[in-house]
Amino acid sequence: MSEEVQARTRNRWGEGERLRGEILAAASRLLSELDGEDALTIRGVARAVGIAPASIYQHFSDRAALVTGLAEYEFGRLRVAMDAAESRVPARDAVGRVRALLHTYCRFAMANPGHYRLMTANGASRPSPEARPHGPAVDLVDRITAAFARCAESGTALRVPAERAGVIAFVGAHGRVALFHSTGRQPGGDQVVSFADELLALIFA
Structure with missing residues (x-):
């Protein structure tokens, strides 16, 4: 596991919506710390959740979709x-x-x-x-x-x-x-x- 991915409990099969919620909650917390949404990145959100960036793309096609969500x-x-x-x-x-x-x-x-x-x-x-x-x-x-x-x-x-x-x-x-x-x-x-x-x-x- 790369240093960018922190340890976390893996979601069981069928818990995709839970992970989506975790991603959005983490993005929300990060937005409180950053100087505007322009500084919000897929990699930064993935690090905050403790997952690989590729996992975010299962729920959001790109950064724009993440921001919309x-x-x-x-x-x-x-x-x-x-x-x-x-x-x-x-x-x-x-x-x-x-x-x-x-x-x-x-x-x-x-x-x-x-x-x-x-x-x-x-x-x-x-x-x-x-x-x-x-x-x-x-x-x-x-x-x-x-x-x-x-x-x-x-x-x-x-x-x-x-x-x-x-x-x-x-x-x-x-x-x-x-x-x-x-x-x-x-x-x-x-x-x-x-x-x-x-x-x-x-x-x-």
């Missing part, structure tokens, strides 16, 4: 965090659930700058000019929009339709996060969370 993995982490935050707020508190979702999004983006830049680098896909965009970021906007719709259904007045409210909240919070990231300032999540609360105050009538 990593972006999807990070959106999955964000969804889990948002699920947990929303579940801690009673269903009857629709406004509290919107706030919990937006706060979690802001804190995740600020705590994981490299991951967040990777997640938002390519935007949404649109198969044709007439088709609605789709992708994980669009799903995120749809989730926030649905939360605003529940607010309206429960009797909380909005100054704009729920669909517009979801876009305004997401674009506003994303812009604030991107501004901090572009200037190299990492003040923590509290400042962005406060800004999100200001956005919500403008959206709710």
